Amino acid sequence: xxxxxPYPGNFTMQGSADAGRMQLMxxxxxxxxxSSASDGSLSPxxxxxxxxxxxxxxxxxxxxxxxxxxxxxxxxxxQVGMQLVNGVxxxxxxxxxxxxxxxxxxxxxxxxxxxxxxxLRDFREWRAQEIARRLQKKGIEGALEGASAxxxxxxISRTHFARFLxxxxxxxxxxxxxxxxxxxxKPGHVAGDWTTLEECVSWVKxxxxxxxxxxxxxxxxxxxxxxxxxxxxxxxxxxxMEVVSGSHSRDEIFTMARHAADCSLLASAGSDYHGxxxxxxxxxxxxxxxxxxxxxxxxxxxxx
Numbered sequence: 001x002x003x004x005x006p007y008p009g010n011f012t013m014q015g016s017a018d019a020g021r022m023q024l025m026x027x028x029x030x031x032x033x034x035s036s037a038s039d040g041s042l043s044p045x046x047x048x049x050x051x052x053x054x055x056x057x058x059x060x061x062x063x064x065x066x067x068x069x070x071x072x073x074x075x076x077x078x079q080v081g082m083q084l085v086n087g088v089x090x091x092x093x094x095x096x097x098x099x100x101x102x103x104x105x106x107x108x109x110x111x112x113x114x115x116x117x118x119x120l121r122d123f124r125e126w127r128a129q130e131i132a133r134r135l136q137k138k139g140i141e142g143a144l145e146g147a148s149a150x151x152x153x154x155x156i157s158r159t160h161f162a163r164f165l166x167x168x169x170x171x172x173x174x175x176x177x178x179x180x181x182x183x184x185x186k187p188g189h190v191a192g193d194w195t196t197l198e199e200c201v202s203w204v205k206x207x208x209x210x211x212x213x214x215x216x217x218x219x220x221x222x223x224x225x226x227x228x229x230x231x232x233x234x235x236x237x238x239x240x241m242e243v244v245s246g247s248h249s250r251d252e253i254f255t256m257a258r259h260a261a262d263c264s265l266l267a268s269a270g271s272d273y274h275g276x277x278x279x280x281x282x283x284x285x286x287x288x289x290x291x292x293x294x295x296x297x298x299x300x301x302x303x304x
Contacts (some may be wrong), residue, residue: 027286029297031060031085032102032214032242032270036152037069038089039159041275043152044073050276052080054284058302060104060270062087065120067108068154083302088113089214090203091120091194094229098192099219101200101233102242102270104296106209113207116195121155123193128156131188135161138187140170158182159274174277197229201236210239210296212268216259217245217252230263240266240296244289246281247272257290267293 034040035047042050044061051059059082061073070086077084086108090101106113132144146164147156162177171177181188195203204211213233216226230241242248243256244267260267273283289295 027269027284027288028055028057029269029295029302030056030058030271030273030283030286031087031104031212031268031296032062032089032245033059033273033283034063034089034275035061035069035073037061037066038063038153038155039157039274041277044069045076047273048073048076048080048082048084051283052082054282056082056284058083058085058297058300059283060085060087060102062089062102062104062270063153064089064100064155064157065091065117065124066154067106067114067117070108086209088117090117090200091192092197092200093192093194094197095225097219098194099197099229100214101197101204101238102212102214102268103204103207103209104212104268106204106207108207110203110207113203116199116203120194124155124157127190127192128161130190131158131161131182134190135181135188140165140168143188161188197233198236201233201238205237210266211237212239212296213241213265214270215245215247215272216241216256217248227259227263230259230265234263234265238265240268242270243267243293244269244286245272246270246286250287253287254290257293261292266296266298268296 033047035042035044061069063069067088074084085104086106088103088106092099092101135143143161147160150160150163162174165171165177166174171180180186183189201211241260243260244253267289269286269289271281271283271286273281
């Protein structure tokens, strides 16, 4: 794979007193998205169709801890002439907090990866039951059944609980749910017990893929702790980090670009799209990678 297609060129950032404003331009590559196989609201086919309409030429489906949506997404991608990258977003416990690692170009049939992800889904099943128990203690009945109604894939996530709680008017928005119910020191919080960073990277590499640190600015780590994470990740064989993310501000993009260079990591870009109910995150609309970045796709054969 050696045909190089730029991401795409001649973009500029808007100058503004607001450091967070960015010029969002049409992009052809989006390497982080979710379907209803995990906590997205669109089926894999609907996701691919919407991405194609938005002008995306290469899309990675990276559902949380599952590969179950890839086959359907691949069929849909063939029908619309899109390149679908087999991906997954893996939950990791690092330094007593949860971080996410995206695996790109993985082999869905790889036994080591499949076995590891099954263990994470088993934990998710227990966690869902425990979240429901804790919410019940606060007078919220039927949370597990309510969340399950929103889960059409093979796992129940906190997002499904959030949708149920909004439906039942316990909160006005998904953000309110997480703020008041599902984060540390709140009634429905259950700490993650995920795989290690080293195990995660080994799974991705065993499946022939490249490991990418997802949305690193979201973890709100100090500079020293974030660099520690990135350097450990690189030493374990990690390939890249998301410099451009749907949750990164303009300043964060340039900061992450410097970190990628300092830690000898390639740069990835992905919207982290979950569905149209989050209108601030759009398929096919991302800022460009800063010029000092080497894209993870620099030697891929991308769809023209």
